[in-house]
Amino acid sequence: MNLIAQAPGASALPDYLERYYWWAYLRPASLRVFDHPAVVSAILWGQYRGLCDAALGAVQPGKRVLQLACVYGDLTPRLRDRLGPKGRLEVVDVAPIQIDNLAAKLGHDPRVALWVADAAAPGTSRFDTVLCFFLLHELPDGHKRRVVDAALDRLAPGGRAVFVDYARPMRWHPLRPVMRAVFALLEPFAAAMWRRDIRSFSSTPERFSWREKRTFGGLYQIVVAERPG
């Protein structure tokens, strides 16, 4: 059975989540509507599969993996499938409804542990890979910093943090005005991803080696930060 637990010190739902994202994450109807690969793929303009592949490429069998926040679609089941028999996956999410949903989706698996916890305080364990998939753009800037620092802090020597998120698209990008409108209407903290690099959210960027790849005309970024071995 999956281990589902409330992390020590886990607090109530953060204000920004209830205020701006209740419709996306906190209602049973949200799960019914959004938790389908096709829906997520549509939201990401058909790039979901490719972005998942990029994220999963950083995960090696037999390693310890931490996923910060649940993700709609099939990313986590695919991640679990890559663990191998000795790998271990921990997922933290601040919303119990999301943890319950993921538990139902994954079924019984002793390699997986699910925690109700804030991504900025994911515990004290060290991991070979920390995955942060389309979480940062939903967080207020201060919270972005705390989550990036937490992700980097949880890396074991030689470990890698993989951030997949929105980025500033090229000037001619046909979806640039569309996404600007979407952010203005629905995602008040996402515009910061167009103004700042993910690296700039780290308090100690110099301690890590950074690699960045932009896709789909720059609308998405895959950033890998590696802790030296």
Next chain:
Amino acid sequence: MRRTTYLAASAAIFTGLLVAAWVTHGTGIVKDDPERNIVIPDELTSELQVKVAYDGEDIWFRYRWPVERPAIFNDVLVYNDGKWEKRGGEALGPNPDFLTEDRVAMMIDDGSVPLFSRYGGYITIGEGLTTFTGVPETDEERTKYLPSSRTDPNDFDAVKPQSDLEKLRAAGQFIDLWQWRSSRSNPIGLGDDGFVAEAREGDEGTGPYTTNFDKEAGQPKYMFNPEVAGYRALKIDEVVSGKVGFNDTYYLSAETAVPFDPGYAWKNGDTIPRRFLRPEAGSRGDVVQPAAARWRNGFWDVTLQRKMDTGNPLDDKIFRDGGSYDVAFAVFRNASTMRWHYISLPASLGLGEPAQINAKFSEPGKPDWTGPWTEVEIYYPGQITWGQLTDARVHPGADRIAQRVPVAARHTEEQLALYGVQMEFADEIKRQWIWTLIASLGLIVALGISVNLLMRRKEEESR
């Protein structure tokens, strides 16, 4: 090659849907539909001016509202090839021949019907009323009724037992209803006194008009007195064109009519009113006019008068000095009963008490009209039943009604007019939304495909 085909196909879908959206946008689904008894007036809102005066014995209500052309006829009998044919009266929307009279109506309550002060006439619109879309025609007209008169307020036929209705009436559970009719009461200086309880009915007694058609003989009962009018009948062309006016003898009464002469050489187009006007009797005759009203300079200016205490508390609301009342108005412009009218929200009326409409205390028999008019906004109500308003599946504000929040606290008259029209086209609007949603999704999918293909090409070119 394949990619180019996809790109062209998606661009074609995009363009096609954009063109479809452009073509259908603004064409509208709100339009007259006589098959469904739907006629939407050009103007959804209008104005009614009201003044009220009282002297302790009588109360006067004065109404003034704009009308481009007065309709002084209602139904008429027209001679055509040996037969007298009925024209006018009930009409679907405004009568193009101006053969449906103008009218003002007023509902009055003294607080005995609590819902009325909050929701006005809406509470009287039950299910299955005559002329509503989808309601089959019945022998008897199905009129307004109070929800409390039914065991199921949404079932017209679920009338409570007579003993219960009598108890309700004795408790004041009825709404007084005054009417003035430009053709069927005004010429002889009368109003019409009725009420709404288990139905909309006239008070006890006889009303200001009766039929002038002898069914058995197939001819009018009366014609114009040629010694008074100078003619036995009017000409339909002159009636329809508006050539016949207030200075002509245009109505039948004891003073203007004589028994019909079937031996007269009637000609096609000869026209006689289908109503014979007469003095009222009983409680129904309580509402009168100081003098017959006349339309002047684009306005009807009508005054109705009644004893403050008629002595008929079972069908009249009794006015008392210092009292507070609720009133609501309806104006009909060349349009028939029930539907094609403008209504107001309920307004408070004070006799010496502060209210939205303040009645002015006057010298005996001399109504004081020196104060300003109270401007009352009136609007086209569409087809909205009390059952719909109280059903959360139909009306999102049903819970507010359950909490007894007054309609005026939530909606303006303009909003209500638009909602009324929306309700008449609810199915069409829903269908249009679905089509819009489908088209929008198609556009988004086409855009997504196009952008994906574009990005793939860019990335290949940059390698």
